[in-house]
Amino acid sequence: MRLLDVYKNLSGLFGQQNWWPVVRGGQCLYLPEFLERPRNRDEIFEIMLGALLTQNTVWGNVVKALTNLESKAGLSLSSIKGLSRDELETLIRPSGYYKQKALKIESLVRFIDNALQGEVMELSKLKPVEARRLLLSVWGIGPETADSILLYGYGMPFFVVDAYTRRVFSRLGLLDEKASYEAVRQFFEENLPDDIRIYRELHALIVEFCKRYCMKTPKCEICPMRTACLYAKLRADYAQLRTE
DNA sequence: CGCCAGGTTGTTG
């Protein structure tokens, strides 16, 4: 099975994902309208917040945090700037690592004020590679967070590699488990059509697939991709041995 | 209960 086959399978299984979600009135919405138009500054900043808050954290907890921010302050840059460290910590608490994440948000805000003159749209004027380099220079923003912001916020063609991506594709036998972030990203970018819609969808589909089937201890018996998966075969063989 | 979650940073060998 090739990379594009995986995409087609997952796409057929789960349908259109419409990432990145937006939080409005405490609801988490997946809106197809962003396939057609660029995000505005507030929408991009909200993605930055979400991308930071979801580091090693389930999205449901991030929604709680974003909902707190939304109702007590607002999700815009200026709203966040009006919060004290303590207020920020309290509001984002449900997303975990809340003290560290409060520092990261402050670090992000400093970056926007200083390097971008307070305007996130400045990044869209740069060449993608330069925008990425800048984001990676911010304390608290690593490669996955940067690529999430660039791909979903700015529509720049970087594939987002997360723990799920490594898990799925190493289990399928298409990737080395210990390949570096950059190596994995290049593998995807070289083997996918140069189309941010596909980058966006595939990453979202991988997350959905891992939540439903390919968890740490996977449900290989009922997995729709088991017949193409090395790991599923391995576990099936092992189960077979034990009954003999 | 224990395990796990859409990472990043700092420290150490």
Add this chain to the structure above:
DNA sequence: CAACAACATGGC
């Protein structure tokens, strides 16, 4: 550069 600890809440 690789390995490991620290960071933390909430759902199952």
